Amino acid sequence: MSLPVPVPPEGVDPAWLPSAAFRAVGGRRTLIRGSDPLVETVHGEVAEACRRFGGRVVRAASDGPYDLVLGLGADGLGEEGFAVARSGGTTTVTASGGRGLLYGLFHVVRLGEAAFRGDWAPETHRPAHALRMLDHWDNVAVHPVMGQVERGYAGGSLFWEDGRARGELGRVRTYGRLLAACGVNAVCVNNVNVHAAEARLLTDRIGEVADLADALRPYGVRTHLSVSFAAPIVLGGLPTADPLDVSVRDWWAGATRRVYEAIPDFGGYVVKADSEGQPGPFAYGRSHADGANLLAAALEPHGGTVHWRAFVYDHRQDWRDRTTDRARAAYDHFVPLDGEFAANAVLQVKHGPMDFQVREPVSPLIGAMPSTRPAVEVQATQEYTGQQRHVCWLGPMWSEVLRFRPEQDLCVGELARGGLVAVSNAGDDPFWTGHPLAQANLYTFGRLAWRPDAEPRAVLDEWIALTFPDAPAPLADGLHAVLDGSWRTYEKYTAPLGVGWMVQPGHHYGPSVDGYEYSPWGTYHFADRDGVGVDRSAATGTGYAGQYAKPWSELYESRDTCPDELLLFFHHVPYGHVLKSGKTVIQHIYDTHFEGVQEVEEARRVWAGLADLVGQGRHARVAERYEEQLRSAREWRDQINSYFFRKSGVPDERGRRIY
Numbered sequence: 001m002s003l004p005v006p007v008p009p010e011g012v013d014p015a016w017l018p019s020a021a022f023r024a025v026g027g028r029r030t031l032i033r034g035s036d037p038l039v040e041t042v043h044g045e046v047a048e049a050c051r052r053f054g055g056r057v058v059r060a061a062s063d064g065p066y067d068l069v070l071g072l073g074a075d076g077l078g079e080e081g082f083a084v085a086r087s088g089g090t091t092t093v094t095a096s097g098g099r100g101l102l103y104g105l106f107h108v109v110r111l112g113e114a115a116f117r118g119d120w121a122p123e124t125h126r127p128a129h130a131l132r133m134l135d136h137w138d139n140v141a142v143h144p145v146m147g148q149v150e151r152g153y154a155g156g157s158l159f160w161e162d163g164r165a166r167g168e169l170g171r172v173r174t175y176g177r178l179l180a181a182c183g184v185n186a187v188c189v190n191n192v193n194v195h196a197a198e199a200r201l202l203t204d205r206i207g208e209v210a211d212l213a214d215a216l217r218p219y220g221v222r223t224h225l226s227v228s229f230a231a232p233i234v235l236g237g238l239p240t241a242d243p244l245d246v247s248v249r250d251w252w253a254g255a256t257r258r259v260y261e262a263i264p265d266f267g268g269y270v271v272k273a274d275s276e277g278q279p280g281p282f283a284y285g286r287s288h289a290d291g292a293n294l295l296a297a298a299l300e301p302h303g304g305t306v307h308w309r310a311f312v313y314d315h316r317q318d319w320r321d322r323t324t325d326r327a328r329a330a331y332d333h334f335v336p337l338d339g340e341f342a343a344n345a346v347l348q349v350k351h352g353p354m355d356f357q358v359r360e361p362v363s364p365l366i367g368a369m370p371s372t373r374p375a376v377e378v379q380a381t382q383e384y385t386g387q388q389r390h391v392c393w394l395g396p397m398w399s400e401v402l403r404f405r406p407e408q409d410l411c412v413g414e415l416a417r418g419g420l421v422a423v424s425n426a427g428d429d430p431f432w433t434g435h436p437l438a439q440a441n442l443y444t445f446g447r448l449a450w451r452p453d454a455e456p457r458a459v460l461d462e463w464i465a466l467t468f469p470d471a472p473a474p475l476a477d478g479l480h481a482v483l484d485g486s487w488r489t490y491e492k493y494t495a496p497l498g499v500g501w502m503v504q505p506g507h508h509y510g511p512s513v514d515g516y517e518y519s520p521w522g523t524y525h526f527a528d529r530d531g532v533g534v535d536r537s538a539a540t541g542t543g544y545a546g547q548y549a550k551p552w553s554e555l556y557e558s559r560d561t562c563p564d565e566l567l568l569f570f571h572h573v574p575y576g577h578v579l580k581s582g583k584t585v586i587q588h589i590y591d592t593h594f595e596g597v598q599e600v601e602e603a604r605r606v607w608a609g610l611a612d613l614v615g616q617g618r619h620a621r622v623a624e625r626y627e628e629q630l631r632s633a634r635e636w637r638d639q640i641n642s643y644f645f646r647k648s649g650v651p652d653e654r655g656r657r658i659y
């Protein structure tokens with residue numbers, strides 16, 4: 001029985017799956033072969049498209065020929081791969097498993113009419129990694145400081161509301177469908193900071209998680225859960241959560257068995273331990289390998305995986321202490337443990353050593369643990385990149401990270417054997433992501449997770465073509481004009497040259513140059529009257545640069561060879577230091593801040609010109625956010641420029657207004 005396409009609630013934006021995106025498929029004659037629950041999903045999709053566009057879909061060949069044949073049968077493509085070819089007027093998609101067939105269908109949808117033109121040789125498509133996950137930092141109960149969704153800028157949670165499961169499973173199904181169409185296959189449904197209500201999802205509230213899993217499963221999305229390391233104490237009533245204690249091991253084994261009774265295809269656990277106040281193995285004098293292996297052992301009989309986060313650092317640092325460097329922490333904690341993690345334990349590493357700043361070097365931990373499976377975590381929710389009030393398309397940043405080669409041979413995209421993970425930017429907002437253009441970040445993440453070497457601009461083309469199926473050329477050009485360079489624009493008007501952190505403490509929106517300067521968080525810029533930046537060299541600084549393999553350790557070590565965009569991350573330099581660009585640091589700060597604001601003004605102007613080409617609601621929402629982005633960008637420009645002018649006393653060589 002074909003599965004009906006989920007219908008989103010009234011008023012919810014179709015994002016990259018408007019019905020017009022299915023026109024090419026829906027107008028044709030399609031044969032679907034094979035039996036598998038996901039084949040029913042494929043059938044439902046094609047049947048719905050045919051209902052709208054007049055085509056026909058059958059399950060048994062009778063009145064061929066067909067324009068499109070989708071079928072199970074091919075061997076060797078894995079659970080998720082598919083092959084596609086066209087000859088004699090028929091486009092054929094074959095897969096070994098239902099998920100592969102679904103991804104093949106969405107591939108044909110993306111091709112549109114081109115899928116049915118000419119003949120072409122068979123192509124095979126397989127995801128680079130088996131795990132492509134979105135982590136939701138969604139709380140079940142509203143947290144007094146962080147709210148329903150920690151760092152969420154898209155309304156409430158899709159899953160939870162004020163202590164309860166929301167129960168809007170139609171919307172969850174629609175979400176799963178959007179995720180499948182960009183290649184995401186796993187969702188972790190609760191925040192990595194696990195508070196009291198959330199902890200219980202593991203035990204007496206597992207039924208609520210099972211409902212979400214049922215809603216996501218038809219689109220090939222597996223469900224994962226963030227758990228508290230202290231669960232044996234807080235839920236099980238044991239006196240300890242020591243990972244080497246037998247009663248603790250038994251407790252996790254039993255709890256996990258019951259999870260699998262409720263959710264047979266459960267993906268596994270995500271754990272934030274000994275980090276920002278979360279409990280962990282350090283309390284028992286045990287290592288993070290001991291901690292991860294405890295959960296790995298409980299999951300192993302059921303085929304699950306533990307994603308153990310490497311975001312472990314001292315958040316109670318004394319700012320006077322110049323020897324501790326937060327950037328070093330993940331490497332220092334985890335590299336000595338290489339080889340000790342169980343096969344089904346994945347080490348989930350943030351892409352940079354700090355915390356999702358607009359510019360960071362790639363974490364030196366990635367590639368430094370050859371016997372450990374790393375997953376690389378990026379942040380689609382724009383905590384430090386404009387909180388979905390600013391346009392900041394992160395495709396180019398993620399692509400740079402994924403193409404980075406820690407050593408000569410493999411790049412990050414290849415090294416991420418444990419998969420790619422993004423902190424989701426979706427919520428119950430009618431546009432899913434608050435800012436309608438932030439949908440592009442969610443889509444781009446999925447596609448880069450499937451193919452880390454994909455060209456981000458080509459991914460954006462796909463997103464545009466799907467989201468605006470009848471887009472005239474000026475709309476596509478306009479969208480590229482406002483999105484392509486938006487990350488660099490954001491970088492220009494915010495914290496310069498990789499220094500990061502000049503944000504308002506707590507909520508992280510808007511400028512506050514010294515907001516974190518005398519704080520315990522390990523996030524300093526050390527600006528004084530002579531210069532700015534953090535000396536992380538091995539020779540005179542914290543030694544962080546030495547955590548990289550060659551050539552990077554050497555390149556970053558010297559201020560002469562360190563790339564301009566990371567100079568202040570690695571070095572403390574005088575304001576008169578001349579960059580590779582030929583400008584002094586201080587003049588670079590002034591110039592980029594004036595340019596950044598001009599670029600926002602220009603983007604706002606371009607967007608205003610698109611008024612007749614996108615729906616009114618979407619246009620108005622984006623236009624309104626551009627007003628805020630511009631206001632905020634000017635604030636950033638003026639605070640940063642004034643701060644550095646006052647510190648350095650060096651005037652802008654072009655005599656522009658600084659306060």
Ligand code: GCW
Binds near residue numbers: 150151192311355
């Ligand atoms: O980016 C920081 C955030 C915290 C978050 C933490 C983490 C979920 O400011 O809100 O907590 O990182 O990644 O664990």
